[in-house]
Amino acid sequence: MVKAEAVSKSFGSNEVLKSISLEVQRGEVLCLVGPSGSGKSTFLRCINHLETISAGRLWVDGELVGYRQQGDKIYELHPKEAAKQRRDIGMVFQRFNLFPHMTALENVMVAPMLLGKGGKAQLKTKAMELLARVGLADRHDYYPAHLSGGQQQRVAIARALAMEPKLMLFDEPTSALDPELVGEVLDVMKGLAESGMTMIVVTHEMGFAREVADTLVFMDGGVVVESGDPAEVLANPQRERTKAFLSKVL
Amino acid sequence: MSELTPGAVGGSAEGRDASRPQSHAEPEAIEAIRLRHPWRAVFAVVLLAIVALFIYDAAFNRPVYSWNVVAQYLFDVRMLSGIGYTLQLTVYSMAIAIVLGVSVAVMRLSPNPVFRSVAWVYLWIFRGTPVYVQLVFWGLVPVIYKTIDLGIPFTEAVVTLTTKDFLSYFLLAIIGLALNEAAYMAEIVRAGLLSVDKGQEEAATALGLGWWHSMSRVVLPQAMRVIIPPTGNEVISMLKTTSLVVAVPFTLDLYARSRDIAAVNYKPVPMLIVASIWYLLVTSILMVGQYYLERHFAKGVGARPDATKVSLETGTVRVPRSAASAQAKGNPPSGPSPEGGDAS
Numbered sequence A: 001m002v003k004a005e006a007v008s009k010s011f012g013s014n015e016v017l018k019s020i021s022l023e024v025q026r027g028e029v030l031c032l033v034g035p036s037g038s039g040k041s042t043f044l045r046c047i048n049h050l051e052t053i054s055a056g057r058l059w060v061d062g063e064l065v066g067y068r069q070q071g072d073k074i075y076e077l078h079p080k081e082a083a084k085q086r087r088d089i090g091m092v093f094q095r096f097n098l099f100p101h102m103t104a105l106e107n108v109m110v111a112p113m114l115l116g117k118g119g120k121a122q123l124k125t126k127a128m129e130l131l132a133r134v135g136l137a138d139r140h141d142y143y144p145a146h147l148s149g150g151q152q153q154r155v156a157i158a159r160a161l162a163m164e165p166k167l168m169l170f171d172e173p174t175s176a177l178d179p180e181l182v183g184e185v186l187d188v189m190k191g192l193a194e195s196g197m198t199m200i201v202v203t204h205e206m207g208f209a210r211e212v213a214d215t216l217v218f219m220d221g222g223v224v225v226e227s228g229d230p231a232e233v234l235a236n237p238q239r240e241r242t243k244a245f246l247s248k249v250l
Numbered sequence B: 001m002s003e004l005t006p007g008a009v010g011g012s013a014e015g016r017d018a019s020r021p022q023s024h025a026e027p028e029a030i031e032a033i034r035l036r037h038p039w040r041a042v043f044a045v046v047l048l049a050i051v052a053l054f055i056y057d058a059a060f061n062r063p064v065y066s067w068n069v070v071a072q073y074l075f076d077v078r079m080l081s082g083i084g085y086t087l088q089l090t091v092y093s094m095a096i097a098i099v100l101g102v103s104v105a106v107m108r109l110s111p112n113p114v115f116r117s118v119a120w121v122y123l124w125i126f127r128g129t130p131v132y133v134q135l136v137f138w139g140l141v142p143v144i145y146k147t148i149d150l151g152i153p154f155t156e157a158v159v160t161l162t163t164k165d166f167l168s169y170f171l172l173a174i175i176g177l178a179l180n181e182a183a184y185m186a187e188i189v190r191a192g193l194l195s196v197d198k199g200q201e202e203a204a205t206a207l208g209l210g211w212w213h214s215m216s217r218v219v220l221p222q223a224m225r226v227i228i229p230p231t232g233n234e235v236i237s238m239l240k241t242t243s244l245v246v247a248v249p250f251t252l253d254l255y256a257r258s259r260d261i262a263a264v265n266y267k268p269v270p271m272l273i274v275a276s277i278w279y280l281l282v283t284s285i286l287m288v289g290q291y292y293l294e295r296h297f298a299k300g301v302g303a304r305p306d307a308t309k310v311s312l313e314t315g316t317v318r319v320p321r322s323a324a325s326a327q328a329k330g331n332p333p334s335g336p337s338p339e340g341g342d343a344s
Helices: A040-047 A081-086 A104-113 A120-133 A149-161 A178-192 A204-212 A229-236 A238-250 B004-010 B014-019 B038-062 B068-075 B079-107 B111-126 B133-143 B168-195 B199-207 B211-247 B254-265 B267-299 B312-317 B322-326 B337-344
Strands: A002-009 A014-024 A029-033 A055-060 A067-070 A073-076 A090-091 A167-171 A199-201 A215-220 A225-230 B147-150 B159-162
Touching: A002 A040, A014 A040, A014 A055, A014 A215, A014 A225, A014 B068, A029 A040, A029 A204, A040 A055, A040 A167, A040 A199, A067 A204, A081 B199, A090 A149, A090 B199, A104 A120, A104 A149, A120 A149, A149 A178, A149 A238, A167 B337, A178 A199, A178 A204, A199 A238, A204 A229, A215 A238, A225 A229, A225 A238, B068 B267, B079 B111, B079 B168, B079 B211, B079 B254, B079 B267, B111 B168, B133 B168, B133 B211, B211 B254, B211 B267
Parallel strands: A029 A199, A029 A215, A090 A167, A167 A199
Antiparallel strands: A002 A014, A002 A055, A067 A073, A215 A225, B147 B159
């Protein structure tokens, strides 16, 4: 589903990603962990082309992200084509980024509506189903400011699902939440993983990673330090850097 | 505060305890003698006296004010039609300026470098020259460009339009005012667009929405709250700027009409007073309108009282107006206030 080959990214002279290579199969859940500034969020944002990679190749579902290759020439995509690519990739942000001037229902409906994905009544029914799926059917007419952080993040997940993505990206989805609200969001994500969604999750929730992830990737300083089965990596880390990090967060 | 309570209960007057036996836990309400500000009263009296003297003087000692002439011309038909034209100039030019201003602001923030340059040059010219000078220029357009030839350059024109036929001075005045105002509106709109959290555009982009959709459906609607109040100011300012259209020259607006009449009756001062009274009246009405408009757009911004948890998101995106101003006024935060109070 996602294939990265020696992906690198620099902001000016600051090299944030150094030759990242990894692969995610369809239906797989991959958790990215690591200290802040390790480049895991940047890598996630490269996957849906919110950031442009400087070197290497990145494919989603067999398509090059942000570029088109003809022969050995690489062409930049038109913003419209890039937008089309993004529609297949859902993203959930650390700070939810719900649209504050729209109700929960409108937040979920707005993108499919603007992109002509169906009639209003049909989209509304679908949006209500999605809100029910994240347990918020009764809050459909609430504005984001009137919802708790956990509820907002669940609406944000429903909003991303409304585009029927093949892949879901989560950028520290629980880091801005009160501890007691983390569980409800993780439950929704767990359900999503069980339904067979391909997911890449940047997180600090090691419990979630152990329980749900198929692969755990530990990043530091822009490189993949260690990866493998989550239970294995968490219980028996091979590298010193991984050990040091895990001893602080577990 | 907490030190006061045991003292009040244990040591102070028995009589109070007897009369209010239930009030053990409650601290006594402070009934302090209010701080007096005698100089304020003195100042106010002096000011009132000066104003009264000025009014008395204006009413009885200054024949140049000719109050009877003011009364005579206040509801003169020519003045009333002047107000009509002034209002039309304001409304039309402001409407064009808002539409154009939004376009220029959006262009300035667009990823397209051609749009950005066009917007910058527009601002540079129309904000960089006085509106009076611009109005004179617009008045000269029919002289400089007597005809407009449509067709392929350096060949015979296909269509020739005589500028004077379709550009009246009224229209030129509106164009002049609107294009100048649009430059200022563009900056107001731009400030509004920049006030919207970056994450909003990012979320729209991540959903696969294009730049236009994310601008028109996500960013602009949120920017309105910031854009509306200064736009109200601009409307009031525009009403007064219309008095410059005499530069075009368009001579049917309120100020031009009052000058016309003064030129005939040799009473310039009372005519100025008549014009001022009307300008003041209309701006006052606009101010009332602005108050309600601002109140309307501030509504629904605050969190509902029972939504107790202020999350990062709601805290940054939706700061209630009242809370923000309370903090600005320096209300002490909920930190260690007792210590602070003791120290001062």
